[in-house]
Amino acid sequence: MAKLGDVTALAHHLTIGQVAERSGVPHTTLRFYEDRGLISAERTTGNQRRYPRATLRRIAFIRSAQRVGLSLDDIAEALSTLPAHGAPTKADWTKLSKRWRNELDTRIDALQRLRDSLTGCIGCGCLSLRACGLFNHEDQLAEYGPGAPKLKAASEGGI
Amino acid sequence: MAKLGDVTALAHHLTIGQVAERSGVPHTTLRFYEDRGLISAERTTGNQRRYPRATLRRIAFIRSAQRVGLSLDDIAEALSTLPAHGAPTKADWTKLSKRWRNELDTRIDALQRLRDSLTGCIGCGCLSLRACGLFNHEDQLAEYGPGAPKLKAASEGGI
DNA sequence: CTCGAACTTCGACTTAACTGGAGGTCATGG
DNA sequence: CCATGACCTCCAGTTAAGTCGAAGTTCGAG
Numbered sequence A, B: 001m002a003k004l005g006d007v008t009a010l011a012h013h014l015t016i017g018q019v020a021e022r023s024g025v026p027h028t029t030l031r032f033y034e035d036r037g038l039i040s041a042e043r044t045t046g047n048q049r050r051y052p053r054a055t056l057r058r059i060a061f062i063r064s065a066q067r068v069g070l071s072l073d074d075i076a077e078a079l080s081t082l083p084a085h086g087a088p089t090k091a092d093w094t095k096l097s098k099r100w101r102n103e104l105d106t107r108i109d110a111l112q113r114l115r116d117s118l119t120g121c122i123g124c125g126c127l128s129l130r131a132c133g134l135f136n137h138e139d140q141l142a143e144y145g146p147g148a149p150k151l152k153a154a155s156e157g158g159i
Numbered sequence C: 001c002t003c004g005a006a007c008t009t010c011g012a013c014t015t016a017a018c019t020g021g022a023g024g025t026c027a028t029g030g
Numbered sequence D: 001c002c003a004t005g006a007c008c009t010c011c012a013g014t015t016a017a018g019t020c021g022a023a024g025t026t027c028g029a030g
Helices: A016-023 A027-035 A054-067 A072-080 A090-124 A133-137 B016-023 B027-035 B054-067 B072-080 B090-124 B133-137
Strands: A049-052 B049-052
Touching: A016 A027, A016 A049, A016 A054, A027 A054, A049 A054, A054 A072, A054 B090, A090 B054, A090 B090, B016 B027, B016 B049, B016 B054, B027 B054, B049 B054, B054 B072
Parallel strands: none
Antiparallel strands: none
């Protein structure tokens, strides 16, 4: 039953197990995220990872962003503009945020249309989805949809 | 230069190539979607696919839903409650829509929080993200995040 | 009737995002 | 000081969502 004292050695540094437990993200995934450059950790003399508390926020951000359909690459790119440790400059933040705002706004819009069109279809009784906003730019959508393989050159300005 | 007449034979049925072009989804992907039960087509005597026009709306729906992070399985399940051809009953629609509304509302909410927290961080100057709504339920999130492997039994009530 | 574009199936390959196991190292209560 | 559990690296396997190519068939303008 040897346990790492709950009185965590060095209150500001969490072990990978602690981060895994608190964030709900498996430790294997945390190492994976590190490989992909999403998070980072300092090492003890014995080569074990020690995470700053801020990592929990970073992970929360990652999972939130992922949940709404952004790829780890997009997220990594965004996060890379922030220093791993220490406070980012206001300029960094502004730039990152501007790029994301557009993308997020677009996605929020898409979601709302999806939701409202469903609701609308019930409300108006148009059981075949005809005339519902979402479905009437049929030929316009596409452009670049989802898909594992990178169809369009990874990045080209936006996320 | 033999081209399929632009005066489409049987105005209500599109070839896979036409659907691909109009929807922007590659024909290979259309066949893949058929395998996964997302769309379907009638066949000519020569075994070629002929899609009803409504398929374009179905595809638009699929891509929209995917774009905001829903899996093809979720989408397939939702679409499966609608008949492939012909009008669904109002009851079908109501049921489908109710389930999706919750999920979509949740996602919209998450997106908005993500966006607002970014914006807020700039506005309030809290350069380290401290005190921003999104990041303060740190230990609560997780639950079930994204991930290719099916961690939690595929479906368990909601999408 | 012919010819090329468009279609068919099928199976192997790719990418993203994990997941799991083998084999070894670190840390700490007893 | 030693056992045990938490940690380490590396690498292979899995799932989702496509993508590609080979080899053969259908379609329809000329």
